Amino acid sequence: MKIVYDGTLDPRQCKAVLGETIPAMAAEDPDVIYLDADLMNCIGTAKWAAENPDRAINCGIAEANMIGVASGLAAAGFKPIVHTFGPFASRRCFDQVFLSAGYAKNDITIIGTDPGVTATLNGGTHMPFEDVGIYRTLPGATVIDVTDPTMLISVLRQCKDRPGVKYIRVGRKQYARVYADGSELPIGKAVTLREGTDVVIFAVGIMIHEALQAAIELEKEGISAAVVDMFTIKPLDVEAVEAWAKKTGAVVVAENHNRNGGLYSAVSEVLAQRCPTPAEVVAVEDEYGEVGPQSYLQEHFGLTAAHVAEAARAVVKRK
Amino acid sequence: MNLENMNEIKAFAAKIRIATIEAIHAIGQGHIGGALSIADVLAVLYGREMRYDPKNPKWPDRDKLVTSKGHAGPAVYGTLALLGFFPYEELKTMNRPGTNLPSHTDRNKTPGVDMTTGSLGQGTSLAAGLALGDKLKGRPSRTFLIVGDGESNEGQCWEAFAFAAAKKLGNLVVLLDWNKRQLDGYTDDVLPMGDYVKKFEAFGFDTVKVNGNDVEELAAALERTRKGGDKPYAIVMDTVKGAGVPEVAEKKMNHSLPVNDEQYERWTAQLRAEAEAWEG
Numbered sequence: 001m002k003i004v005y006d007g008t009l010d011p012r013q014c015k016a017v018l019g020e021t022i023p024a025m026a027a028e029d030p031d032v033i034y035l036d037a038d039l040m041n042c043i044g045t046a047k048w049a050a051e052n053p054d055r056a057i058n059c060g061i062a063e064a065n066m067i068g069v070a071s072g073l074a075a076a077g078f079k080p081i082v083h084t085f086g087p088f089a090s091r092r093c094f095d096q097v098f099l100s101a102g103y104a105k106n107d108i109t110i111i112g113t114d115p116g117v118t119a120t121l122n123g124g125t126h127m128p129f130e131d132v133g134i135y136r137t138l139p140g141a142t143v144i145d146v147t148d149p150t151m152l153i154s155v156l157r158q159c160k161d162r163p164g165v166k167y168i169r170v171g172r173k174q175y176a177r178v179y180a181d182g183s184e185l186p187i188g189k190a191v192t193l194r195e196g197t198d199v200v201i202f203a204v205g206i207m208i209h210e211a212l213q214a215a216i217e218l219e220k221e222g223i224s225a226a227v228v229d230m231f232t233i234k235p236l237d238v239e240a241v242e243a244w245a246k247k248t249g250a251v252v253v254a255e256n257h258n259r260n261g262g263l264y265s266a267v268s269e270v271l272a273q274r275c276p277t278p279a280e281v282v283a284v285e286d287e288y289g290e291v292g293p294q295s296y297l298q299e300h301f302g303l304t305a306a307h308v309a310e311a312a313r314a315v316v317k318r319k
Numbered sequence: 320m321n322l323e324n325m326n327e328i329k330a331f332a333a334k335i336r337i338a339t340i341e342a343i344h345a346i347g348q349g350h351i352g353g354a355l356s357i358a359d360v361l362a363v364l365y366g367r368e369m370r371y372d373p374k375n376p377k378w379p380d381r382d383k384l385v386t387s388k389g390h391a392g393p394a395v396y397g398t399l400a401l402l403g404f405f406p407y408e409e410l411k412t413m414n415r416p417g418t419n420l421p422s423h424t425d426r427n428k429t430p431g432v433d434m435t436t437g438s439l440g441q442g443t444s445l446a447a448g449l450a451l452g453d454k455l456k457g458r459p460s461r462t463f464l465i466v467g468d469g470e471s472n473e474g475q476c477w478e479a480f481a482f483a484a485a486k487k488l489g490n491l492v493v494l495l496d497w498n499k500r501q502l503d504g505y506t507d508d509v510l511p512m513g514d515y516v517k518k519f520e521a522f523g524f525d526t527v528k529v530n531g532n533d534v535e536e537l538a539a540a541l542e543r544t545r546k547g548g549d550k551p552y553a554i555v556m557d558t559v560k561g562a563g564v565p566e567v568a569e570k571k572m573n574h575s576l577p578v579n580d581e582q583y584e585r586w587t588a589q590l591r592a593e594a595e596a597w598e599g
């Protein structure tokens with residue numbers, strides 16, 4: 001694994017990466033089967049799916065049924081990879097996820113695209129700020145907020161044979177490039193992207209770039225901020241949380257999610273039990289989504305580098 | 320509005336299409352196919368069938384429209400703007416920061432929009448609840464529910480239909496937009512739904528099938544539903560996704576498309592000429 005962040009975008013769109021990786025995994029493993037709910041065109045799998053009707057199942061716009069079918073396929077020996085937009089991959093089908101997949105121990109991988117503000121012009125109905133919170137309550141689940149295309153490939157491949165229900169949230173467009181092509185990111189292991197001594201910023205997804213930009217700003221002011229990629233929100237790297245909290249004595253959590261139930265909740269649970277430490281959050285303040293371009297939405301919901309830097313200054317003062 | 324003359328309704332439908340393209344062109348792209356396919360039924364509903372007051376959009380005794388395929392918002396906004404629920408110029412704000420016109424219809428944002436939709440399937444139960452509520456309150460209101468054919472993949476639709484028939488909601492009219500296409504292409508390739516007329520009849524609906532891009536057939540079918548009674552109504556509308564703009568209709572994948580300046584000029588000029596011809 002190699003960190004190559006310089007603030008520029010990875011040239012690959014994540015939808016193209018999904019459109020290549022899912023067929024490649026199916027070619028390598030005869031048990032991989034892909035299910036979608038009328039959104040194959042949104043992740044570039046439609047052409048391959050049409051040519052491989054036994055490996056790619058379009059369930060139509062019926063997400064709850066899709067999860068049930070995927071769970072049944074798992075019971076029949078398959079390794080299902082399921083895709084729909086994040087809200088429909090979480091809220092819309094969670095009882096089926098909970099019982100047919102989780103409780104019945106039918107292991108499936110679920111990809112929820114366009115998390116949080118990345119749903120942009122689809123607006124409030126399509127903008128999940130709660131999917132991580134929902135999935136965190138599922139016993140034994142793996143919950144991942146993807147950082148960049150390289151990580152997407154790595155975690156998707158690990159999820160295939162990983163027990164339990166796996167939920168991967170990822171935007172379909174471009175991300176800032178953080179990891180060198182081919183890097184492997186072991187699930188459950190936080191990654192230190194930047195060393196620091198005054199404050200640690202635990203970030204996920206699109207907030208990784210914002211946190212790294214904030215750290216550059218903070219350095220100019222004499223605040224040394226560490227940035228840690230907490231892409232596995234469950235199971236959380238508890239040791240990393242504890243070690244960084246003790247080392248810096250000040251924590252910021254940054255996520256493209258409601259402040260309730262997501263990474264901030266997960267980190268706070270660790271801090272409360274193991275090492276009470278001042279913490280601040282950069283997340284959506286318990287609001288519903290709305291329509292608009294991503295830059296507007298990040299500003300509107302307080303999800304920019306400036307908001308991260310402000311939270312860092314505030315928490316350092318509380319030390 | 321009370322348009323008895325069918326030519327006026329045809330002109331109204333052309334204007335709804337122009338307004339739809341107006342909104343989509345202003346932001347550069349949008350759900351054009353499924354919006355254009357319902358322009359004719361919107362023209363008949365708002366031109367002669369529904370009771371409403373643009374000055375008092377929350378009038379409790381009004382008739383209600385639930386566009387369960389909420390992504391057809393641009394056509395609904397176009398209609399409401401033409402009727403004066405809000406200024407026509409506002410169409411250009413669709414999907415812009417702070418807009419009252421989000422891509423999916425929202426009852427809390429847009430004057431004249433009666434229900435919030437966007438997660439497909441959910442509008443069907445909401446419409447059943449509205450119709451039941453109006454009935455229990457003794458209101459004369461009727462509820463019109465537009466459902467997509469792709470949307471009807473959702474089991475919730477059929478739960479709502481069973482409910483509507485069981486509760487004898489004769490004040491509910493389901494308008495199924497059978498345009499044979501959904502997001503991933505042809506409905507018959509994604510998940511064939513079989514014979515909608517037989518399905519609705521089996522569910523206990525008073526059912527007819529019409530050419531859903533023909534305002535005369537729509538008007539006649541809707542007129543029948545005025546008598547109410549003990550059965551909910553289903554009108555299976557045989558439509559074309561993208562109807563009214565041949566270039567859009569002919570494109571197989573026409574769920575969401577960009578609209579450039581040149582297309583905008585040409586398509587709206589053509590539709591304006593049609594509207595003028597119908598108005599005579």
Ligand SMILES: Cc1ncc(C[n+]2csc(CCOP(=O)(O)OP(=O)(O)O)c2C)c(N)n1
Pocket residue numbers: 037038039061088092352353354356388390437438439440466467468469470471496498500501502560574
């Ligand atoms: C529950 C849910 N799943 C998926 C989507 C994404 N989506 C929006 S429109 C659409 C296709 C709708 O097809 P149809 O109902 O036939 O509408 P039309 O073709 O008339 O536009 C899909 C899959 C959604 N909005 N809601």
